[in-house]
Amino acid sequence: MTLVELDAVTVRFGTGPRAVHAMREVSFSVDEGQTVGLVGESGSGKSTAASVALGLRAPTTGAVLFDGQPLRRRRMAGEMQAVLQHPMWALNPRMSVAASIAEPLQVRTRDRGAVRARVAEMLDQVALAPELGARHPHELSGGQRQRVAIARALITSPRFIVFDEAVSALDVSVQAQILQLIQRLQAEHGFGALFISHDMAVVRYLADRVVVMRGGEVVEDAGAADVAAGFTHPYSRALLEER
Amino acid sequence: MTGVAAGLAAAPGRLQALRTKDAVLTAALVVLALLVVASLAGRVVPGLNDGTTTVGGRFEAPSLAHPLGTDSLGRSLLARLLEGIGTTFLLSAVAVVCTAVIATALGILAAYLGGWVREVVMRIGDVLYAFPSILLALLVAAAFGAGITASLAAIVLITVPLMTRQVAAAAAQVARRDFVTSARISGVSAPVIMARHLLTNVSGTVVIQATYALSVAILVEGGLSFLGYGVQLPASSLGLLASEGNLYLLTAPWILISSGGAMVLAILAVTLVGDSLRDRLEPRQAVDLT
Numbered sequence: 001m002t003l004v005e006l007d008a009v010t011v012r013f014g015t016g017p018r019a020v021h022a023m024r025e026v027s028f029s030v031d032e033g034q035t036v037g038l039v040g041e042s043g044s045g046k047s048t049a050a051s052v053a054l055g056l057r058a059p060t061t062g063a064v065l066f067d068g069q070p071l072r073r074r075r076m077a078g079e080m081q082a083v084l085q086h087p088m089w090a091l092n093p094r095m096s097v098a099a100s101i102a103e104p105l106q107v108r109t110r111d112r113g114a115v116r117a118r119v120a121e122m123l124d125q126v127a128l129a130p131e132l133g134a135r136h137p138h139e140l141s142g143g144q145r146q147r148v149a150i151a152r153a154l155i156t157s158p159r160f161i162v163f164d165e166a167v168s169a170l171d172v173s174v175q176a177q178i179l180q181l182i183q184r185l186q187a188e189h190g191f192g193a194l195f196i197s198h199d200m201a202v203v204r205y206l207a208d209r210v211v212v213m214r215g216g217e218v219v220e221d222a223g224a225a226d227v228a229a230g231f232t233h234p235y236s237r238a239l240l241e242e243r
Numbered sequence: 244m245t246g247v248a249a250g251l252a253a254a255p256g257r258l259q260a261l262r263t264k265d266a267v268l269t270a271a272l273v274v275l276a277l278l279v280v281a282s283l284a285g286r287v288v289p290g291l292n293d294g295t296t297t298v299g300g301r302f303e304a305p306s307l308a309h310p311l312g313t314d315s316l317g318r319s320l321l322a323r324l325l326e327g328i329g330t331t332f333l334l335s336a337v338a339v340v341c342t343a344v345i346a347t348a349l350g351i352l353a354a355y356l357g358g359w360v361r362e363v364v365m366r367i368g369d370v371l372y373a374f375p376s377i378l379l380a381l382l383v384a385a386a387f388g389a390g391i392t393a394s395l396a397a398i399v400l401i402t403v404p405l406m407t408r409q410v411a412a413a414a415a416q417v418a419r420r421d422f423v424t425s426a427r428i429s430g431v432s433a434p435v436i437m438a439r440h441l442l443t444n445v446s447g448t449v450v451i452q453a454t455y456a457l458s459v460a461i462l463v464e465g466g467l468s469f470l471g472y473g474v475q476l477p478a479s480s481l482g483l484l485a486s487e488g489n490l491y492l493l494t495a496p497w498i499l500i501s502s503g504g505a506m507v508l509a510i511l512a513v514t515l516v517g518d519s520l521r522d523r524l525e526p527r528q529a530v531d532l533t
Contacts, residue, residue, distance in 0.1 A: 054428055056424070056427065056428065073428075073430075077428065077429055077430025078429070078430065080428065081425075081428060081429065082424070082425060082428050084421035084424060084425065085421065086421055089420040089421045089422060090421045090422060090425065091422050092420075092422045092439070092440055092443070092444070093444070094443040094444060095439075095443075100422070103426060103429060103431060104425075104429035104430070104431075107429060107430045107431055107432075149425075152425065153425075156429070
């Protein structure tokens with residue numbers, strides 16, 4: 001069943017001859033429990049696509065559907081979450097780890113006991129020791145911070161999570177750990193995921209389907225199993241050969 | 244020389260610079276503390292607490308009985324100076340607190356909401372900023388009438404635009420951080436985001452700007468009182484005493500020297516504390532220590 005759908009979405013900044021198109025007639029969808037990898041170089045429109053899918057930016061034309069209904073960010077806030085690029089800036093440096101993880105849930109409940117218990121559960125799920133909850137972000141490593149960001153994203157049991165270059169800033173061994181963690185958590189929780197990266201190898205590891213963007217347009221949309229053989233666009237092949 | 248080796252070679256220099264900065268901060272804090280304690284002592288210690296009674300002849304030079312001499316009515320200048328320091332500090336501090344509250348609220352609103360809110364806040368700030376500060380202060384004094392209220396309003400109007408601009412710039416940086424985006428995605432309301440994420444992360448900027456605003460406030464209070472639009476007799480302030488000292492510069496230079504000296508000391512100490520706080524709270528903007 002389709003969870004999130006971008007239907008002929010165009011995002012244009014400015015008007016007239018100076019208008020810049022960040023996305024042109026982009027269409028793709030993410031099914032329940034599916035991971036869609038979104039690949040492309042810098043400036044290809046990946047992050048704009050993510051912000052449109054999360055309801056942070058309205059499309060100039062086209063539609064974004066969540067569960068077949070037009071996306072309303074505020075109404076669907078708990079249903080969708082994001083894990084963003086910079087481990088350093090993913091968490092408020094003034095807030096403790098536990099407070100950061102708890103924030104999305106506190107929007108929905110004032111039961112402090114329930115929130116505390118859920119935070120402890122989330123720390124356990126991302127394999128972080130309970131005592132780390134009292135620490136601040138600067139006391140954690142990059143990998144630990146990204147685990148906290150994942151715990152924060154999972155605390156409301158969302159149905160859709162965007163991972164926007166979520167492992168790009170980490171070193172290779174930590175990347176592998178985080179990718180395995182995401183894979184395990186997705187198997188346990190069954191959320192749909194849009195995994196954005198410029199690294200085709202990372203996307204192929206996680207994704208069920210790969211969408212390739214270039215210059216604000218989708219140039220390829222293929223099943224991950226077909227990636228090696230199925231890419232038809234020269235740009236997609238060039239991305240594969242970079243590895 | 245490798246980067247690491249160069250860093251190690253420069254380390255003693257940096258250490259020395261840090262020590263010097265610590266010494267400057269300590270000296271500035273001691274001066275400020277002495278001024279505050281002296282102004283408080285002036286209100287409670289018998290013999291120091293009466294700047295309104297005639298204690299000797301007119302324009303008596305400094306002596307053991309009257310360490311700073313007497314003024315045009317034979318009042319103890321030490322008592323009047325201590326009262327003046329207290330008045331100037333209290334007035335400036337209250338004005339800076341008002342400035343900090345207004346500028347922080349406007350800066351954060353402008354940064355987070357953007358669009359027309361930002362434009363309105365920034366353009367009003369630009370208009371106020373375009374006026375020379377003493378001209379703006381005189382306009383305010385003309386509108387409110389001379390006195391403490393006029394001084395307070397003038398200081399706030401002069402210091403709010405710059406502080407708003409600085410807070411808005413700092414808050415705009417924070418508003419672009421991933422944790423703010425995550426909070427928006429999670430459905431956290433705008434007022435909570437502004438209070439929990441933006442306010443807590445611009446507090447350093449607010450404190451630094453408040454110290455600069457305090458030195459401006461002392462200067463504006465002095466200027467307005469000097470021109471006769473600020474604190475009015477029989478009260479005392481550093482600006483009022485400087486004005487009186489200017490009148491009797493040749494007869495009793497100790498009046499201008501003591502009041503002007505106290506004002507310079509206070510502004511210097513506050514500015515040095517501000518610089519030091521900036522180095523500690525915003526290290527990226529600090530000057531290179533090497």
